[in-house]
Amino acid sequence: MTRALLALVLVLWAGALTRDRVDLWIDRTDLPPLLLDTSAEVRDRDGDLLRVYTVADGRWRLRVGAGSMANLRPGKVLGAPLIECSARPQAGLRRPAPLGRRICATPRDGAALDDNRNQPAPITSKGVDPLYLAMLMAYEDRRFLTHPGVDPYAMARAAWQSLWAGRIVSGGSTLTMQTARLLEDSGTGSWSGKLRQIRLALALERRMTKAEILTLYLHLAPMGGNLEGIRAATLAYFGKEPKRLTPAEAALLVALPQSPEARRPDRHPLQAAAARDRVLARMVTENILTPAEARAAMTDTAPRARRPFPALAPHLTDRALSEAPDAPLQTLTLDATLQASLEDLATRSLRNRSDRLSIAILVADHRNGEILASVGSAGLTDRGQGFVDMTQALRSPGSTLKPLIYGLAFDQGLAHPETLIADRPMEFDGYAPQNFDGEFRGEVRIADALRLSLNLPAVQLTEALGPQNLMAALRRAGTRPDLTGKPGLAVALGGVGLTLTDLTQLYASLANGGVTRPLHWRAVAEVDAPRLISRASAWQVGHILAGLAPPPGAPANRLAYKTGTSYGHRDAWAIGYDGAHVIGVWMGRPDGTPVPGAFGGDLAAPILFEAFGRLKPTLETPPPPPPETLLVGATLLPEPLKRFRPRGVVEDRDLPQVAFPPDGAVLAAAGVVPVRVRDGVAPFTWLVNGRPMQTGARGRELLLQGLGRGFTEIAVIDGAGRSARVEVVLE
Known part of the structure; x- marks a missing residue:
C-alpha cells in the first residue's frame, strides 16, 4: 500500500x-x-x-x-x-x-x-x-x-x-x-x-x-x-x-x-x-x-446508548405514508408534544387492567378542524392488538348520539330544555327499550333527560324526528354511519356503526355553533362549512352537557361532555369540548368482546378530563348564548313546548293527579299502601321510586304492595304519557 x-x-x-x-x-x-x-x-x-x-x-x-x-x-x-x-x-x-x-x-x-x-x-x-x-x-x-x-x-x-x-x-x-x-x-x-x-x-x-x-x-x-x-x-x-x-x-x-x-x-x-x-x-x-x-x-461523557428514533402517532403516520409513499417529507397538523403526552396517558390508563383492553384518543381544534393528536392504541405491539387503529374502527356509539337528537328536536320546535317529557315503559311497534339502570322516572325535564342519558325520551324524540332524518344529520355532520337496511329507532341508542373519528367530528360540529368543519390531519383549503343545527340549539345542547357532574376526582370545570356504553358493555365512550377543542376517548376490546362492568362514565370519562388537563391548564369559555336563544323557565314556555306530546296524540286537558296519598303524608302502615288517581286517561302505570309496580291498570284505585320504610316517591303515568307524583314517608 x-x-x-x-x-x-x-x-x-x-x-x-x-x-x-x-x-x-x-x-x-x-x-x-x-x-x-x-x-x-x-x-x-x-x-x-x-x-x-x-x-x-x-x-x-x-x-x-x-x-x-x-x-x-x-x-x-x-x-x-x-x-x-x-x-x-x-x-x-x-x-x-x-x-x-x-x-x-x-x-x-x-x-x-x-x-x-x-x-x-x-x-x-x-x-x-x-x-x-x-x-x-x-x-x-x-x-x-x-x-x-x-x-x-x-x-x-x-x-x-x-x-x-x-x-x-x-x-x-x-x-x-x-x-x-x-x-x-x-x-x-x-x-x-x-x-x-x-x-x-x-x-x-x-x-x-x-x-x-x-x-x-x-x-x-x-x-x-x-x-x-x-x-x-x-x-x-x-x-x-x-x-x-x-x-x-x-x-x-x-x-x-x-x-x-x-x-x-x-x-x-x-x-x-x-x-x-x-x-x-x-x-x-x-x-x-x-x-x-x-x-x-x-470532560464530556460520550453517549453510551442509541436513542430510538421518533415514532409518535404510528397509526396515523403509517396512513400518511401509505397515501403519499413518494413524499420525502410530510407535515401533519399534529402537535408532537401533546401526542407524546397522550400516548403516555393511554399507556398508563391500561395498567393493571385486562390484558385485552385497548384505548383510543383523538384531539382536534373544532374551530378549524385540525387534528392535534391521534392515539390509535396504547402502542403498536401493546397487548397483541395494538396494531389496530381504534380511531378508525366501526363500533356502536351507545348513548353518544343523544345530544344530536336533542339538538335536532330543539331545531324542529319539538322540545326545549325546560320541556317536560315522560320517562315510562313504552312500546314502539314491538320495540320496548329500557333505561340502562332499569328504572323509570316519570315526567322529567328535557335537560335532565339528556344529563341522565334516559333512553325513553331519546327514542320518543327520534320517532318524532324520523330515524332517517337522524341518519341524514349524521352524514351532514361529516360522519360515515354504517348501517345495513332501513334505519329504525334503535339508531338512537347506538344501533349504527361509527368510529371515534366520526363521533369526534360530530361533537366538533356541536361545539362549533352547529357548523361542520371536517376534521383533517393535513393542511387543507378552506371550504364552505354546512350547518348541522342552529347556533341556538347547539348552545343549548352544550349548556346542558356542561352541567353534567364530572367523574370523581376530576376538576369541576364545566366541561361539556357525554359518556356512552354500547350494548353488552363492549364500548366505553367519553367525548367532550370547550370553547376551542374537542376530545374523544374510546375504551374496549378491539375484537368486540364484552368488557364486564365497563361503563363510559367509569372508564373513559376520567381519561377525557385528564386529556384536557394535558392539553391546557384551563378550559376556554364557550361563546355566550346567541340572541335568538329562548331563555325562559317552564312556566313561560309557549303552550306546545311545555310538555312533549308524541305526534298524533290528542291531549286531554285534565291532567292526572295522585288523589291519595297526599304529597308529604306520613303513613303508619308499611308494606301495603292504597293509591288513587284523579283525572287523566287509562291505562295507568304506577311507579315507586322509579320502578314500575303496576302497569296497564284500568281502574283508578289499587293497592301497592312490597313497599319498604322511609321516604318513598309514588308516581302515576296515564295513557297519554302525562304524569304526577307525590313523596310520602312510610313508618
Whole structure:
C-alpha cells in the first residue's frame, strides 16, 4: 500500500504533462447513481419529527436541511444545494486562513475570493452546526475548497510518512475521494480501488459543486451500525438535530466515519471518547478551539446508548405514508408534544387492567378542524392488538348520539330544555327499550333527560324526528354511519356503526355553533362549512352537557361532555369540548368482546378530563348564548313546548293527579299502601321510586304492595304519557 501511495502521487504529477489525456480519462468516467434514497419523515405542525422510516436496506439515512428540499425528486438526494455561501464570518469560531473568508462558488466555477487575502470562505449547511463543518474540513481535508478532488500535497505527505515509518501513518483521501468511496461502497486496500476513487473524485468535482459534494458526504458518512449521515447520528446518539452541537459532539461525529464500528459509542464508549479527544486536540493546533475549550470538551461523557428514533402517532403516520409513499417529507397538523403526552396517558390508563383492553384518543381544534393528536392504541405491539387503529374502527356509539337528537328536536320546535317529557315503559311497534339502570322516572325535564342519558325520551324524540332524518344529520355532520337496511329507532341508542373519528367530528360540529368543519390531519383549503343545527340549539345542547357532574376526582370545570356504553358493555365512550377543542376517548376490546362492568362514565370519562388537563391548564369559555336563544323557565314556555306530546296524540286537558296519598303524608302502615288517581286517561302505570309496580291498570284505585320504610316517591303515568307524583314517608 505504501508503494501504491507513492505511485499515485507520481501519476498525478505526470498528469500535469499530459493534461489532455487526463481530461479525456476523467470525462469518460462512469458515475455511480447520485440519487440517494433517504428516510421518509413525518413532522408535526411546528416541524418537529413525529416519525422517521428507514430506507429499503434498513439503514437510517436522513436528509440534511430537509426544509429546503422542494427542488429535489421525492425521496431522493442529489447533492442538492443545501450548502450555501457564508455571507459573514461565523461568530465565535476561529478558523485557519483557508476556512475563514467569504466564497460564493468553487474555484473552478470562478470563485468569489476575499478582496484582501484571496482566500475562500467556509461553506455552511442549512441545519448543520458550522463548528462541525469547520472541524470536519480541518481534520479530514483542509484544502477541500481549493483542490480539484485530489490533494497531491496530502497524498505526497501520506506517502512520505508511510515510507519513513514503514507503515501507513495518515491517509491522503480528500472528502471528495471519501464521498466517491461511499457512493460505490468500495474499499481502500487495493491499488485498483484507490485509483477508482481518484478518478471518480476528479469526475465528481467536474460535474458537481463543492456544496453538492459535501452534501453527499453529510448523507453517506458511516456512523456505526445502520446509521448513515450526520442527522441520523445526532438523533441516535444525542437525541437532537445537528443544528447546534457542542465541541465534544462535533468532534465525535468527525471521528466516527474513520472507523464506525470500532468507535461506536453505544458499544465501545472508551474507544469513541479516545478518538473524539484526538480530534479535539487537533482542533487546537488548527485554531478551531482554544486549549481551554478542548479540555472542557474532553470532560464530556460520550453517549453510551442509541436513542430510538421518533415514532409518535404510528397509526396515523403509517396512513400518511401509505397515501403519499413518494413524499420525502410530510407535515401533519399534529402537535408532537401533546401526542407524546397522550400516548403516555393511554399507556398508563391500561395498567393493571385486562390484558385485552385497548384505548383510543383523538384531539382536534373544532374551530378549524385540525387534528392535534391521534392515539390509535396504547402502542403498536401493546397487548397483541395494538396494531389496530381504534380511531378508525366501526363500533356502536351507545348513548353518544343523544345530544344530536336533542339538538335536532330543539331545531324542529319539538322540545326545549325546560320541556317536560315522560320517562315510562313504552312500546314502539314491538320495540320496548329500557333505561340502562332499569328504572323509570316519570315526567322529567328535557335537560335532565339528556344529563341522565334516559333512553325513553331519546327514542320518543327520534320517532318524532324520523330515524332517517337522524341518519341524514349524521352524514351532514361529516360522519360515515354504517348501517345495513332501513334505519329504525334503535339508531338512537347506538344501533349504527361509527368510529371515534366520526363521533369526534360530530361533537366538533356541536361545539362549533352547529357548523361542520371536517376534521383533517393535513393542511387543507378552506371550504364552505354546512350547518348541522342552529347556533341556538347547539348552545343549548352544550349548556346542558356542561352541567353534567364530572367523574370523581376530576376538576369541576364545566366541561361539556357525554359518556356512552354500547350494548353488552363492549364500548366505553367519553367525548367532550370547550370553547376551542374537542376530545374523544374510546375504551374496549378491539375484537368486540364484552368488557364486564365497563361503563363510559367509569372508564373513559376520567381519561377525557385528564386529556384536557394535558392539553391546557384551563378550559376556554364557550361563546355566550346567541340572541335568538329562548331563555325562559317552564312556566313561560309557549303552550306546545311545555310538555312533549308524541305526534298524533290528542291531549286531554285534565291532567292526572295522585288523589291519595297526599304529597308529604306520613303513613303508619308499611308494606301495603292504597293509591288513587284523579283525572287523566287509562291505562295507568304506577311507579315507586322509579320502578314500575303496576302497569296497564284500568281502574283508578289499587293497592301497592312490597313497599319498604322511609321516604318513598309514588308516581302515576296515564295513557297519554302525562304524569304526577307525590313523596310520602312510610313508618
